[in-house]
Amino acid sequence: MNRRKPLFVGVSAALATLVALSGCSIFESDSKKSNLPGTRISVLALERQLRPSLEATDTRIILPAPEDTPAWPSAGGLSHHAMHHLVVNDLPKRAWRREVGEGSSLRNRMFAEPVVGDGRIFTMDADGVVDAFDAKTGKRLWRKKTAPKIDEDNAFLGGALALEQGRLFATSGAAQVVALDAASGKELWRNAVDTPIRAAPTVNGGRVFVVTVDNQVEALAANDGRKLWAYAGASAPTILLGGTAPAVDGGVVVAALTTGELVALRVDTGTSLWSENIVAVRRTEVAANLPDIAGRPVIDRGRVYAVGQSGIMVAIDLRTGQRLWEVPMAGIYEPWVAGDFLYAISVDSEVLCVDTRSGRILWVTQLPQYTDMKKKKGRIVWAGPALASDRLILVNSESEALSLSPYNGQVLGKIELDSSLSQPPVFANATMYLLDDDGALTAYR
Numbered sequence: 001m002n003r004r005k006p007l008f009v010g011v012s013a014a015l016a017t018l019v020a021l022s023g024c025s026i027f028e029s030d031s032k033k034s035n036l037p038g039t040r041i042s043v044l045a046l047e048r049q050l051r052p053s054l055e056a057t058d059t060r061i062i063l064p065a066p067e068d069t070p071a072w073p074s075a076g077g078l079s080h081h082a083m084h085h086l087v088v089n090d091l092p093k094r095a096w097r098r099e100v101g102e103g104s105s106l107r108n109r110m111f112a113e114p115v116v117g118d119g120r121i122f123t124m125d126a127d128g129v130v131d132a133f134d135a136k137t138g139k140r141l142w143r144k145k146t147a148p149k150i151d152e153d154n155a156f157l158g159g160a161l162a163l164e165q166g167r168l169f170a171t172s173g174a175a176q177v178v179a180l181d182a183a184s185g186k187e188l189w190r191n192a193v194d195t196p197i198r199a200a201p202t203v204n205g206g207r208v209f210v211v212t213v214d215n216q217v218e219a220l221a222a223n224d225g226r227k228l229w230a231y232a233g234a235s236a237p238t239i240l241l242g243g244t245a246p247a248v249d250g251g252v253v254v255a256a257l258t259t260g261e262l263v264a265l266r267v268d269t270g271t272s273l274w275s276e277n278i279v280a281v282r283r284t285e286v287a288a289n290l291p292d293i294a295g296r297p298v299i300d301r302g303r304v305y306a307v308g309q310s311g312i313m314v315a316i317d318l319r320t321g322q323r324l325w326e327v328p329m330a331g332i333y334e335p336w337v338a339g340d341f342l343y344a345i346s347v348d349s350e351v352l353c354v355d356t357r358s359g360r361i362l363w364v365t366q367l368p369q370y371t372d373m374k375k376k377k378g379r380i381v382w383a384g385p386a387l388a389s390d391r392l393i394l395v396n397s398e399s400e401a402l403s404l405s406p407y408n409g410q411v412l413g414k415i416e417l418d419s420s421l422s423q424p425p426v427f428a429n430a431t432m433y434l435l436d437d438d439g440a441l442t443a444y445r
Contacts (some may be wrong), residue, residue: 128173148176
């Protein structure tokens, strides 16, 4: 096992030993006053706590060697979203920090992750303004407003970016897709779609794939924006704010819909190959009853990995749609695949490692769920994980970045950040980029 120096320093020992609190009864029952027939089962008994598999205790975690990537062209990295093991300095230091525009607020949210390519990094703020920066120095190269003029009472509500062959593609909460010249910011084309798009586009092989808020999957030609095909999924009456970029690999596009359905389509025609529902309503929170798949699907070596908000993570055969295994966890961020192992963060702040060959859980680490654990107040939202230089990196709503061992889940260190984060890190050229909720982009190397 390869052991390296900590990526972050100065972690509290108490954080490394934090475990999940088990549920306890709040009210004492009085059997004399109980008149309803039947067996009584606590609703807390319906919860399934994540635990390592007993059969996997002898599994040795061997990861692929870290490799640098010259580009991060779309949300989730490459079009298949399987980035494996990346590179960043053991003790990363801030190289530069730049304001990118309007951050997230109660009125509007910033959904776009940065994308990197050709020596530039691109961002989109909460108002749909796109900035291009020199990836090495942070110098602003150009700025372009992509959103149409809207009333002050209306929010832009989303949009995100993708990059391919010198073109930058921007989706829009105003139901548009815009193509810009990546070098100058000049608009190349603009095409309207029927409903808003809050998720990032995915670009592959000269096609731009988008998913609208009412579950329409569309393919557009990257050179001129003309519609190539469309797939109409069922709409959901209630959805989570945001959206999910589809994954594309091997001639197949896999889209996660707000109904909890995962659909696989041919990239050339949009013909449906298979569909699978990722729904397991067993949790007691109201939000858990939403079937939405908020985390991006990942395609790796003929398998699809996806995690649903309602409480299940699955592995599916890309060609046949056969479900290979499932893990009872709810999550809103994409799982991270590295070789034969998968890492994910649950909505209950549990980080877990899964053997992708069997679906067995190898380890689970409980991170803090609240700023006040005793009163269970101040919910902490974690984003990630990402794997770089033998460290799992997560960021949170309390302006922290945390590193864990990918081999046993031990907390190794943390750094204090300038603001809260709701987007995971982005990597390229041995640099880690963080875009915080206040609308500032920071480079660490």
